[in-house]
Amino acid sequence: MSDYKINTKCVQGGYTPANGEPRQIPIVQSTTFRYETSEAMGRLFDLEDSGYFYTRLQNPTNDMVAAKLADMEGGTAAMLTSSGQAANFFALFNICECGSHIVASSSIYGGTFNLISVTMAKMGIDVTFVSPTATEEELDAAFRDNTRAMFGETIANPALTVLDIELFAKVAHKHGVPLIVDNTFPTPVNCRPIEWGADIVTHSTTKYMDGHGVAVGGAIIDSGNFDWMAHADKYPGLCTPDDSYHGITYAEKFGQGGAFITKATAQLMRDFGSIQSPQHAFYLNMGLESLHVRMQRHVENGQAVAEFLEAHPAVESVSYSGLPSDPYYEVAQKYLPNGGCGVVSFVVKGGRPAAEKFMKELKLAAIETHVADARTCCLNPATSTHRQMTDEQLEEAGIPAGLVRMSCGLEDKEDLIADLKQALDVL
Numbered sequence: 001m002s003d004y005k006i007n008t009k010c011v012q013g014g015y016t017p018a019n020g021e022p023r024q025i026p027i028v029q030s031t032t033f034r035y036e037t038s039e040a041m042g043r044l045f046d047l048e049d050s051g052y053f054y055t056r057l058q059n060p061t062n063d064m065v066a067a068k069l070a071d072m073e074g075g076t077a078a079m080l081t082s083s084g085q086a087a088n089f090f091a092l093f094n095i096c097e098c099g100s101h102i103v104a105s106s107s108i109y110g111g112t113f114n115l116i117s118v119t120m121a122k123m124g125i126d127v128t129f130v131s132p133t134a135t136e137e138e139l140d141a142a143f144r145d146n147t148r149a150m151f152g153e154t155i156a157n158p159a160l161t162v163l164d165i166e167l168f169a170k171v172a173h174k175h176g177v178p179l180i181v182d183n184t185f186p187t188p189v190n191c192r193p194i195e196w197g198a199d200i201v202t203h204s205t206t207k208y209m210d211g212h213g214v215a216v217g218g219a220i221i222d223s224g225n226f227d228w229m230a231h232a233d234k235y236p237g238l239c240t241p242d243d244s245y246h247g248i249t250y251a252e253k254f255g256q257g258g259a260f261i262t263k264a265t266a267q268l269m270r271d272f273g274s275i276q277s278p279q280h281a282f283y284l285n286m287g288l289e290s291l292h293v294r295m296q297r298h299v300e301n302g303q304a305v306a307e308f309l310e311a312h313p314a315v316e317s318v319s320y321s322g323l324p325s326d327p328y329y330e331v332a333q334k335y336l337p338n339g340g341c342g343v344v345s346f347v348v349k350g351g352r353p354a355a356e357k358f359m360k361e362l363k364l365a366a367i368e369t370h371v372a373d374a375r376t377c378c379l380n381p382a383t384s385t386h387r388q389m390t391d392e393q394l395e396e397a398g399i400p401a402g403l404v405r406m407s408c409g410l411e412d413k414e415d416l417i418a419d420l421k422q423a424l425d426v427l
């Protein structure tokens with residue numbers, strides 16, 4: 001499908017049934033696969049033949065959906081994981097080990113921040129956080145001899161900063177390491193980081209890709225552009241024989257386009273077992289079939305809501321990269337010319353009590369920690385997820401007490417604005 005436009009890939013990528021085969025992707029609800037001889041199965045274990053033997057490693061339904069995602073992002077190979085957390089962990093741990101160092105944007109999802117700064121630190125992997133607006137010199141200064149990966153989010157959740165992908169990729173490559181970009185919020189419909197130099201793309205498919213709030217999942221896509229063998233000293237796991245897998249050297253046997261995903265499957269999925277269930281992969285594919293249509297509406301609603309909020313006297317400030325007043329407007333025009341996503345954040349005047357009152361008044365927008373599905377939802381961190389923090393601590397963390405994160409769904413924008421208006425007017 002690689003010559004088709006993104007909209008066509010959303011609908012038909014990854015699976016082309018042969019004569020008389022099912023039109024929709026079959027859910028292969030089977031943990032195991034039958035073979036006629038031990039030798040035939042042995043060849044699969046040796047990675048000599050491709051095929052299926054156990055769903056913890058690979059499953060045909062998952063592979064069809066992964067192939068669609070590779071096609072949509074413009075990559076050479078992809079894999080599904082049980083969650084976005086697993087995808088980011090696998091993407092990093094596939095090339096980092098005890099003694100490695102990561103350079104990461106400080107403006108990333110809280111779960112990923114914790115994964116890198118707390119859990120991976122326990123594994124002996126260090127991190128230096130950099131500002132998403134850092135200059136080339138500042139980014140350069142963060143690198144060390146043992147740096148093995150650079151990481152950022154196209155549109156950060158929840159800060160809504162927009163990454164200068166081209167600059168981050170340039171600096172990563174100057175230091176001989178790949179750039180990994182979490183592209184969850186814009187999805188490949190609105191931005192394809194590989195086209196700007198990213199090497200590996202990750203997703204929480206739980207968000208817009210699923211889009212209906214039904215299945216937690218993740219994905220990793222490899223661009224096939226990073227030359228591991230040219231940096232063999234940094235990536236022995238890809239460039240020297242794997243004793244735990246019959247002495248295979250991934251970068252030699254599977255080439256630049258296949259090494260990363262094959263290693264992540266053969267080693268990490270084998271050992272950590274974070275596979276997406278075939279049933280979830282099927283739900284994910286249902287979401288992907290309409291992703292391009294839905295993203296357009298999420299953006300339209302996000303833009304309309306952001307513009308309404310910016311003009312309302314009870315609102316102190318609005319963050320949305322589609323607003324000309326937003327500090328990320330320029331960079332968004334470059335990377336997100338069709339808009340970014342439907343998530344808007346804003347600060348109501350009057351702090352915690354005003355935010356609490358506002359949230360109570362909402363009728364259409366539900367209170368949820370989730371974002372990015374068909375139904376509009378809102379969160380005020382100060383009175384829910386971050387309620388143990390004082391106003392001062394919140395301010396320091398860049399989360400003012402009056403901050404509300406709103407994920408605009410697919411409802412009519414006039415209804416969403418009317419809901420916001422009646423709740424704000426009470427303030």
Ligand SMILES: *Cc1c(COP(=O)(O)O)cnc(C)c1O
Binds near residue numbers: 085111182184
């Ligand atoms: C939600 C999210 C994650 C984590 O994904 P899960 O599917 O919840 O594990 C990672 N990155 C971003 C940008 C997210 O929004």
